[in-house]
Amino acid sequence: MLEVRFHGRGGQGAVLASELLAHAAFLDGKWPQSFPFFGVERRGAPVTAYVRIDDRPIALRTSITVPDVVVVLETGLLRTVPVTDGLREGGLLLVNSALPPELIEVPIPVRTATVDATGIARARGLGSPTMPIVNTAMLGALARATGVVSLDAVRGSIVHVPAKPRENREAAADGFAAVRSGEGRHLPVARRAERAPPLPEGPIAAVPSSTLVTSSWRTLRPVIRLEKCTRCNFCWKYCPDDAIELDPSGFPVIREAHCKGCGICAAECPPKTIEMVLDAGARGGWGVR
Amino acid sequence: MGRQVISGNAAQAHAARLARVQVVSAYPITPQTTIVETIADFVASGELPAQYVKVESEHSALQCVLSASALGARTYTATSSQGLLLMHEVLHWAAGMRAPIVMGVVNRAVAPPWSLGSDHADTMSQRDTGWIQFYAESNQEVLDTVLLAYRLAEDPAVRLPAMVAEDAFYLSHTFEPVEIPSAGEVDRFLPPRDARAVLVPGRGLRLGSFTGPVEYVQFRRQVADAMERVPAVLRNVEREFEEITHRHHGGPLSTYRTDDADTVLVTMGTATTTARGVVDQLRAEGHRVGLAKLRVFRPFPAEELRALADSVGRMGVLDRSFTFGEHGAAATEVRGALYGAPRRPSVSSYLGGLGGRDITPGLVRKVYRSLESGGSELPTWVDLLPEEAPAHG
Numbered sequence: 001m002l003e004v005r006f007h008g009r010g011g012q013g014a015v016l017a018s019e020l021l022a023h024a025a026f027l028d029g030k031w032p033q034s035f036p037f038f039g040v041e042r043r044g045a046p047v048t049a050y051v052r053i054d055d056r057p058i059a060l061r062t063s064i065t066v067p068d069v070v071v072v073l074e075t076g077l078l079r080t081v082p083v084t085d086g087l088r089e090g091g092l093l094l095v096n097s098a099l100p101p102e103l104i105e106v107p108i109p110v111r112t113a114t115v116d117a118t119g120i121a122r123a124r125g126l127g128s129p130t131m132p133i134v135n136t137a138m139l140g141a142l143a144r145a146t147g148v149v150s151l152d153a154v155r156g157s158i159v160h161v162p163a164k165p166r167e168n169r170e171a172a173a174d175g176f177a178a179v180r181s182g183e184g185r186h187l188p189v190a191r192r193a194e195r196a197p198p199l200p201e202g203p204i205a206a207v208p209s210s211t212l213v214t215s216s217w218r219t220l221r222p223v224i225r226l227e228k229c230t231r232c233n234f235c236w237k238y239c240p241d242d243a244i245e246l247d248p249s250g251f252p253v254i255r256e257a258h259c260k261g262c263g264i265c266a267a268e269c270p271p272k273t274i275e276m277v278l279d280a281g282a283r284g285g286w287g288v289r
Numbered sequence: 290m291g292r293q294v295i296s297g298n299a300a301q302a303h304a305a306r307l308a309r310v311q312v313v314s315a316y317p318i319t320p321q322t323t324i325v326e327t328i329a330d331f332v333a334s335g336e337l338p339a340q341y342v343k344v345e346s347e348h349s350a351l352q353c354v355l356s357a358s359a360l361g362a363r364t365y366t367a368t369s370s371q372g373l374l375l376m377h378e379v380l381h382w383a384a385g386m387r388a389p390i391v392m393g394v395v396n397r398a399v400a401p402p403w404s405l406g407s408d409h410a411d412t413m414s415q416r417d418t419g420w421i422q423f424y425a426e427s428n429q430e431v432l433d434t435v436l437l438a439y440r441l442a443e444d445p446a447v448r449l450p451a452m453v454a455e456d457a458f459y460l461s462h463t464f465e466p467v468e469i470p471s472a473g474e475v476d477r478f479l480p481p482r483d484a485r486a487v488l489v490p491g492r493g494l495r496l497g498s499f500t501g502p503v504e505y506v507q508f509r510r511q512v513a514d515a516m517e518r519v520p521a522v523l524r525n526v527e528r529e530f531e532e533i534t535h536r537h538h539g540g541p542l543s544t545y546r547t548d549d550a551d552t553v554l555v556t557m558g559t560a561t562t563t564a565r566g567v568v569d570q571l572r573a574e575g576h577r578v579g580l581a582k583l584r585v586f587r588p589f590p591a592e593e594l595r596a597l598a599d600s601v602g603r604m605g606v607l608d609r610s611f612t613f614g615e616h617g618a619a620a621t622e623v624r625g626a627l628y629g630a631p632r633r634p635s636v637s638s639y640l641g642g643l644g645g646r647d648i649t650p651g652l653v654r655k656v657y658r659s660l661e662s663g664g665s666e667l668p669t670w671v672d673l674l675p676e677e678a679p680a681h682g
Contacts, residue, residue, distance in 0.1 A: 039499055202387035202448065203508045204488075205495040 001054040002148055003064045007083045008073035009217070011043040013127075013135030016161070017071070018049035020139055023157035024149040025053040033058045043131075044217025044260065046081050053148060069146055072096065073117070073134055075104075076216055084108050093184060094145055096134050101182030112184035115141035120174040124167040130219045130278060136161065136168040140175030151176045210242040210258050218261025220276040226251055228273040235265035235274060290469040297460030300428040300467055301367060301393040301453070302327035304435030306337045307475040308391070311362040314342040314353035319405055320461045321369040321395040328365070347372035351379040351390075358388035359496055361484030363439065367393035369457065371400060373411045377418070383450045384419025384512055386497050389442035389482070390450040391435060396424075396558065396609075397457040398644040406645015407457035409557065409610040412586075413618045419512050421451035421519060422587040424557045428467045430538050431455050433530065436470075436479060440526045443482050446518045456609075458645070459559040470534055478533050516588045523585070541585035542593035546572060550579030552660050553597065553634075555606040555623060557583045560641075560648040564607070567653040578657060583619055591626035598627050603635045605660045607653075607671075609642045616668045637664035641671040648672075 004021065008014025015036040022032035036049040050064040066086045072095045077083060084093060084107055091111070095104050098116040106112060117137035127133035136158060143151045154176075155169045215221075224235070231250040243259040244252050252265075266274040295303070301324045305313065313332070315325040331337035340357075344350045347368050354364035368376060373394055383390050394412055398404040412422060423438060425431040431453065438451040455461055488494055500508065520541060531537040545565055547553055556564045561582040571578045581597060581604075583590065598604070608617020615621055620638035627633050639656050642648040655671055 039501075199504065199507050199511070201511060203385060203497050203500065203504075205498060208492065209495050209498065 001052055001058065002069070003067045004051040004053070004069040004071065004142075004148070005064045005067040005083075006047075006049040006051070006071045006073065007077050007081055008047050008049070008135075009043075009077070010038065010045045010047050011131055012047075012073045013133045014047045014049050014073050017073070017135035017139055018051045020135065020154070020157040020160060021051045021053075021142070021149065023160055024139070024143075024153035025051075027153040027156045028149055030055060031057055033060075037063060044219070045214075046077060067091065069094065069142070069148070071138055071142060073138060078105065080216070082107075084110060092146055094138070094142055094179075096138060101180055101184055104184040105187045106184035107187060107189045109186045110184055111181065113141065113145040113179050113181045115175050115179040117141065117171075117175060120171050120178065124164075124171045124174070126164060126167055126171055137171040137175035140172035140177075141179035142175075143172075144176045144179045145181055208242060210245075210255050213257045214260050215257050218259065218279050220261045220263060221256070221259060221279040222254055222261070222263070222265050222274050223277050224252060224254065225273045225275070228271050230271055232270060234268045234270060238264050238268040240264060290471065292466050292468050294464050295428060295467050295469075296323065296462055296464050297425075297428045297431045297455045298323040298393075298395070298462070299327055300432035301435060301455070302331065303467075303469055304432045305365040305391075305393075306331045307470065307472060308363060308365070308436060308439050308479055309476075309481070310337070310339050310365040312340045312342065312354055312357035312364045313366065314344055314350045314357075314364075315366045315368065316344055316347045316350045316372060318347070318369045318372040320397060320457045321367050321372070321393070323461075324367040324393055324395070347375045348379060351376045351383065351392075354390050355379060355383050355386065355388050358383070358390050359386060359488045360490070361482065361487040363443075363482045364388075364390050365392070366390065367395070369395040370397035370411045373415060374399065377415065380415055380418040380420060380450075382497065385508070387448040387512075387515070388450055389439070389448055391438045391442055392420075392450065392452045393431075393435065394452045394454045395457050395461045396454050404644040405457065406643075407459055407559075407609070408643045408645070409454070409608070409618075410643075412452065412454050413610045413612075415452075416587055416618065419449060419516070420587060421447075421449055421516075421585070423451065423453045423585055424583065425453060425455050425460065426559055426561045426582060426584075428455075428460060428463065428465050429536070431460060432467055432469065433534070433536055433538060436475060437523070437526055437530055439479055440530075441519065441523055444522045444526070445483060447515050447522055449512070449515050449519070454558070456559040468534075468536070474533050478530055519585075519588050520590070520592070538584060539582070540593065541583075541588075541590035542597070543582040543584045544597065545580040545582075547579030547581060547597060547601070549577055550600075551577045551602040552657070553579045553581050553601050553604045554653070554656065554660075555581045555583060555604055555619065557586070557607075557609060557619060560607060560609065560653075563648055563650055564653045567650050567657070570650075571654075571657060576657070586619070586622075589622050589626060594623060594626045595630040598630050598634050599632050601634045603637065603660055603664055605637045605639055605656050605664065607639045607641055607648070607656055608668075609640075609648075611640055611643070611668070620668065635664050637666070638668040639665065639671050640668050643672075646672050 018034040022034035025032040033052040096117040097114045101112040117134035120137040121132035398408040399410040442451045606620040616638040
């Protein structure tokens with residue numbers, strides 16, 4: 001049995017990639033199983049998806065903790081999610097990156113492959129420029145780098161993609177052709193034993209949610225034109241997650257590191273002083289580089 | 290105030306007043322309504338300086354007191370039947386958020402068909418929500434138990450919500466003498482709430498927000514551990530209450546004439562009073578019979594039941610609600626508690642008093658006769674009438 005774990009962000013197509021890989025393995029005559037895990041959050045939040053491939057029915061219904069292959073759809077996740085956790089010795093890490101494998105920093109010595117799936121998706125017009133959909137290019141690269149499925153099967157699985165089947169088949173072929181294999185740059189980190197974190201009595205978080213760095217989820221960010229602000233505080237009230245504070249004179253200030261760019265403040269602002277602008281090159285920003 | 294003739298609903302209201310609750314929110318439903326009406330009078334007259342929040346549903350009422358409780362307030366609400374069912378989602382929230390809310394519940398049958406009569410289906414269907422559950426037998430027990438429930442719920446070792454259930458009409462609208470303690474007595478027993486680790490206005494803390502599976506398990510286990518600490522805390526709280534008021538209601542499983550009994554009836558709520566009378570008659574007739582009242586249903590008094598089972602040959606559990614596809618909940622849980630006991634008496638299951646049917650002395654005698662003649666493995670509906678044959682051919 002072969003186990004593949006996908007790491008992506010909501011909106012990139014990681015879940016669909018896992019389903020397509022299952023369809024492709026089935027076309028190759030295998031028994032596949034795929035399923036995602038995600039939280040309550042929105043586009044941009046980290047998502048994990050799993051695929052198992054075997055020659056016979058699979059007698060296991062758990063998440064994948066010891067994968068043979070890890071596929072990372074966005075390089076920012078390498079810093080924020082322990083993507084290589086449990087990766088089997090001799091396994092493979094496949095990363096969406098224009099960099100050669102030797103420049104990808106990895107916490108364990110691991111065979112590493114890279115493909116510029118973002119570039120391919122943009123060139124093929126998949127998704128939007130701010131949110132290219134990279135899943136099919138990654139699957140083509142996966143077919144080449146691992147041999148677990150054939151390129152023909154990946155292309156065949158694309159009947160399950162809701163839009164642009166021709167462009168997606170071409171992106172898979174592009175990914176297949178462009179993938180580069182090598183070794184990642186090993187930067188060892190200490191491993192933690194599995195322990196439950198110390199918790200308060202009752203599910204109360206010791207820190208406010210405003211301390212969580214979730215700005216990497218956004219594609220748009222709010223900009224307030226303070227000269228038109230009436231200090232009505234609607235933006236502060238309607239912000240669903242404490243991403244706006246008030247300065248001593250009552251003007252709103254965006255907590256840049258926390259704001260996920262949902263745009264509710266801009267929609268609610270009565271004098272329309274808040275504008276959502278493209279967050280080009282924001283910290284850890286995804287999609288746009 | 291001394292001894293006064295009041296209803297069970299008034300007993301709930303006086304207890305909330307004496308507990309100096311700070312926030313009350315409720316939605317009217319028969320036969321609960323007079324509880325919150327009486328509290329509204331106390332607030333209007335200034336006897337109870339509390340915030341009284343009117344809302345549009347029971348779901349909102351419980352959410353309102355939950356939010357106030359999360360800010361450290363002592364809170365009270367009351368409901369019944371369909372209203373309790375509508376609260377179901379927030380019941381889980383209150384326990385998981387460790388909010389020591391105390392709620393009066395008037396046990397009323399669940400529709401359909403519509404019924405205002407007493408039975409326990411409403412609270413029994415909430416027994417997995419993490420709330421402590423008391424079932425009272427008299428108006429005095431109602432008043433005292435609400436006060437005990439605040440001390441227990443707010444204890445730092447517990448911090449769980451508690452419901453104090455009373456049977457519709459048999460207590461809610463029954464007037465009988467009740468010793469109403471003085472404010473001074475209650476203040477000695479029940480100091481202001483210790484409001485550590487709660488939300489603070491202006492500080493962006495998160496209570497009950499999203500977690501991964503690892504933390505989720507840890508937090509659920511905290512609720513389970515808190516529930517396990519209830520019996521020990523309750524013992525101390527009841528002892529202190531007795532020192533001040535000279536009243537004690539007998540712990541989570543209150544027993545009567547069980548010392549040399551070979552047969553024990555297990556009851557809940559007001560059926561206990563009638564059954565106690567029958568036990569006295571049967572004793573006078575030479576039967577070795579006793580009575581055990583499930584006064585606390587959550588946490589279930591399994592240890593006390595195992596101790597009782599040590600000396601008893603058979604038990605008959607009289608449930609006032611039914612779990613479709615199974616037995617009455619109390620019978621099932623008594624059997625579960627005794628399965629691992631060194632000595633296991635036979636446990637028979639009886640259903641009676643649904644939808645306001647009277648549990649009469651005759652009915653209790655019927656249960657005893659059944660036990661004498663070997664008992665009943667399957668649930669016996671003791672007050673079900675045989676149906677007449679249809680008139681048409």
